[in-house]
Amino acid sequence: MGLIARLAIAAAALAGNGIAAPVTAATAAAQYCDETGVCYSEVTVGVAPITWRIAIPAVEQGPFDVLLQVIAPKSVGWAGLAWGGGMLYNPISLAWANGNSTIGSARFAAAHVQPDFYDPAAHTILKGSSANDTHWTLTTLCQGCSTWVHNGGAKEVLDPGATAASFAFAASAVPPIDPTDPTSPIGIHSEHGIFTVDLAAAKSEQFSTWVEQLKVA
Ligand code: HEM
Ligand SMILES: *[C@@H]1O[C@H](CO)[C@@H](O)[C@H](O)[C@H]1NC(C)=O
Ligand SMILES: *[C@@H]1O[C@H](CO)[C@@H](O)[C@H](O)[C@H]1NC(C)=O
Numbered sequence: 001m002g003l004i005a006r007l008a009i010a011a012a013a014l015a016g017n018g019i020a021a022p023v024t025a026a027t028a029a030a031q032y033c034d035e036t037g038v039c040y041s042e043v044t045v046g047v048a049p050i051t052w053r054i055a056i057p058a059v060e061q062g063p064f065d066v067l068l069q070v071i072a073p074k075s076v077g078w079a080g081l082a083w084g085g086g087m088l089y090n091p092i093s094l095a096w097a098n099g100n101s102t103i104g105s106a107r108f109a110a111a112h113v114q115p116d117f118y119d120p121a122a123h124t125i126l127k128g129s130s131a132n133d134t135h136w137t138l139t140t141l142c143q144g145c146s147t148w149v150h151n152g153g154a155k156e157v158l159d160p161g162a163t164a165a166s167f168a169f170a171a172s173a174v175p176p177i178d179p180t181d182p183t184s185p186i187g188i189h190s191e192h193g194i195f196t197v198d199l200a201a202a203k204s205e206q207f208s209t210w211v212e213q214l215k216v217a
Contacts, residue, residue, distance in 0.1 A: 041202035057207035062149035062157040070095040070138045077175035085166035089151045097136035104140035106183040126214035164196035
């Protein structure tokens with residue numbers, strides 16, 4: 001059993017003893033493989049809670065494309081992942097339900113206000129994007145999420161070897177104003193937080209095969 005799994009069990013045991021659990025749920029990173037054999041690093045965070053899954057190619061350095069899967073309960077109107085670990089000056093992958101499917105949309109914020117639509121990153125909707133009575137799932141390829149220009153002009157690139165890459169998330173119960181429009185405005189979050197993802201463990205030699213396999217005909 002891995003250290004994190006053991007810590008999670010220890011935390012559960014403490015909670016069972018009546019010792020208050022932290023408000024921000026501990027994040028237990030794990031490996032998840034779907035029934036077709038596509039594997040991701042997975043983290044479940046927040047109040048909703050929301051599950052984030054990431055797969056990347058087996059590269060030594062960035063930039064690289066990213067497979068992102070987001071699973072949220074229907075109570076989540078939108079969920080966003082900030083690739084640099086905070087709201088500001090990094091690409092944000094926004095996700096929400098649209099009818100019986102989902103939408104992925106890139107944003108970028110230079111201040112703590114409505115992030116702008118962000119052209120340098122594109123989200124392609126892939127198989128496995130759906131919404132049912134209880135949850136919605138976005139499966140998307142992001143091209144342009146692993147590199148960006150920070151405030152002041154410094155180029156940032158995700159390190160594919162990072163075992164604890166820092167990301168931030170935010171979510172709101174209120175859906176975007178026009179859920180059918182990828183550029184739709186959104187309202188402010190009701191929760192936000194940070195988590196880490198094992199990118200090294202998210203690497204796969206099969207990445208491009210998976211992307212082909214997941215393409216919507
Ligand atoms: C209309 C949209 C949004 C508005 C008006 C908004 C506004 C704000 C405000 C006022 C704060 C508090 C700043 C402070 O007190 O330090 C904040 C923090 C934060 N927001 Fe947003 N936000 C929006 C969308 C987003 C989205 C899409 C994300 C996606 C990840 C996000 C992630 C965060 C995070 C992680 C923080 C914590 C502080 C930081 O990282 O800068 N926000 N936001
Ligand atoms: C749900 O998806 C199917 C295709 O998979 C489509 O034919 C149908 O119109 C959709 N229903 C709604 C309510 O969007
Ligand atoms: C709804 O979707 C979620 C997330 O994909 C899944 O876990 C759940 O089994 C689905 N529910 C039904 C009734 O299909």
